[in-house]
Amino acid sequence: MTAPLGHQGINARSLPGLSWSGSPYGMSLNHKILSLAVLMGLVIGVLYYYLYMHQPFWFQCPVKTTSDRPKSMIRYHEFRLVAPENLAYKQPSIVHGRSDVVTVTPWLAPIVWEGTFQPALLDGIFKPRNITIAATVFAVGKYIRFLKDFLETAEQHFFVGFNVHIYVFTDQQDQVPYVKMAAGRKLELCSVPSSNRWQEISARRMELIQVLIEEKLQNNVEYIFCLDVDSKFHGRWGTESLGGLVAVVHPGYYRDDRSRFPYERRPQSRAYVAPGEGDFYYCGGAFGGLLKEVHQLAKTCRTNFEEDAKKGIEANWQEESHLNRYMWINKPSKVLSPEYLWQDFKPRNPEVGIIRFSGVIKNYAEIRPNA
Numbered sequence: 197m198t199a200p201l202g203h204q205g206i207n208a209r210s211l212p213g214l215s216w217s218g219s220p221y222g223m224s225l226n227h228k229i230l231s232l233a234v235l236m237g238l239v240i241g242v243l244y245y246y247l248y249m250h251q252p253f254w255f256q257c258p259v260k261t262t263s264d265r266p267k268s269m270i271r272y273h274e275f276r277l278v279a280p281e282n283l284a285y286k287q288p289s290i291v292h293g294r295s296d297v298v299t300v301t302p303w304l305a306p307i308v309w310e311g312t313f314q315p316a317l318l319d320g321i322f323k324p325r326n327i328t329i330a331a332t333v334f335a336v337g338k339y340i341r342f343l344k345d346f347l348e349t350a351e352q353h354f355f356v357g358f359n360v361h362i363y364v365f366t367d368q369q370d371q372v373p374y375v376k377m378a379a380g381r382k383l384e385l386c387s388v389p390s391s392n393r394w395q396e397i398s399a400r401r402m403e404l405i406q407v408l409i410e411e412k413l414q415n416n417v418e419y420i421f422c423l424d425v426d427s428k429f430h431g432r433w434g435t436e437s438l439g440g441l442v443a444v445v446h447p448g449y450y451r452d453d454r455s456r457f458p459y460e461r462r463p464q465s466r467a468y469v470a471p472g473e474g475d476f477y478y479c480g481g482a483f484g485g486l487l488k489e490v491h492q493l494a495k496t497c498r499t500n501f502e503e504d505a506k507k508g509i510e511a512n513w514q515e516e517s518h519l520n521r522y523m524w525i526n527k528p529s530k531v532l533s534p535e536y537l538w539q540d541f542k543p544r545n546p547e548v549g550i551i552r553f554s555g556v557i558k559n560y561a562e563i564r565p566n567a
């Protein structure tokens with residue numbers, strides 16, 4: 197009788213190293229198991245420490261309260277909405293609310309309209325986190341004239357009561373107006389070369405935003421918004437606008453069929469959006485979100501813009517076209533209604549209860565280096 201193949205004469209004792217008592221090949225099995233256990237413990241320990249420190253979104257932080265969590269940990273916990281105790285506010289309803297507008301996207305991101313949120317409740321949730329919000333604004337060439345109103349009105353309406361760092365990119369630092377800022381708010385100036393093409397100034401913002409995030413903002417800012425300078429704040433822009441990736445619906449096209457959106461339509465461009473595609477038409481003049489998300493957006497749009505340039509293509513609305521392509525694939529987790537970027541020349545539509553931020557009327561021929 198022969199044993200089945202593979203079992204002939206083999207047992208634990210006859211395998212090199214696999215012996216219960218002393219082995220001629222070195223460590224006993226007991227020792228090996230022990231060292232393996234110690235090694236595994238070490239690996240698990242190091243892995244746990246790494247996750248604890250970096251807090252990827254899928255890792256549940258074991259720390260209980262908001263106040264004793266360092267900032268880096270709070271960063272990825274935007275969905276842990278801890279409300280202050282004893283805060284009185286209007287009872288919410290799931291049957292009564294705005295019925296003249298849509299307040300949620302098909303991918304279930306909120307669309308922020310006046311009347312859909314309670315400011316005091318949201319501020320109460322975000323205040324204990326001691327977050328800092330960065331804003332970038334470019335004032336190159338003649339656009340420096342818009343900066344004063346932008347900064348003064350931001351002081352009155354943009355994240356009032358929160359830490360706000362405004363980064364002004366300009367080619368004329370000595371022309372930056374003095375605007376008194378409240379405690380916790382500050383202005384920083386960054387140099388940027390002038391250009392004789394407005395398209396270049398507008399589009400290069402993506403690159404400069406990417407570099408700013410990489411070199412300056414990594415550890416001291418949670419959220420960032422990137423805004424056009426030729427605009428003013430007229431109403432509250434606050435914590436209701438915070439989210440992972442945040443886009444603003446353009447005031448000029450939101451009632452139109454998508455076939456009329458001014459997406460880039462040449463398939464050779466990396467900003468291409470095919471007919472029948474696209475959710476909304478978003479503004480290039482205002483977008484934002486968590487630092488990490490905006491970094492990814494800026495980096496991608498910059499790369500795609502440069503790839504297009506190598507082929508001699510410039511998308512019809514420069515970085516706005518690339519942003520729209522990006523948002524089609526990477527859906528924003530919060531969509532802001534056109535209340536968040538209106539245009540002064542447009543009469544207010546009835547569904548727009550309040551204009552919070554709006555582009556001023558300007559004479560393109562007079563202010564752009566190339567009109």
Ligand SMILES: CC(=O)N[C@H]1[C@@H](OP(=O)(O)OP(=O)(O)OC[C@H]2O[C@@H](n3ccc(=O)[nH]c3=O)[C@H](O)[C@@H]2O)O[C@H](CO)[C@H](O)[C@@H]1O
Pocket residue numbers: 333334335336337338339340394395397398399423424425426479480481482513514515516537555563564565
């Ligand atoms: C409201 C809105 O969504 N506006 C977008 C729209 O046109 P706009 O007509 O609003 O573009 P724009 O002339 O305001 O240029 C965009 C921004 O670039 C900066 N700038 C521009 C020219 C210049 O000489 N100096 C200077 O500083 C400035 O911050 C300005 O706000 O399409 C542009 C496409 O490129 C941008 O996507 C804008 O954000």
Ligand SMILES: [Mn+2]
Pocket residue numbers: 424425426481555
């Ligand atoms: Mn503008």
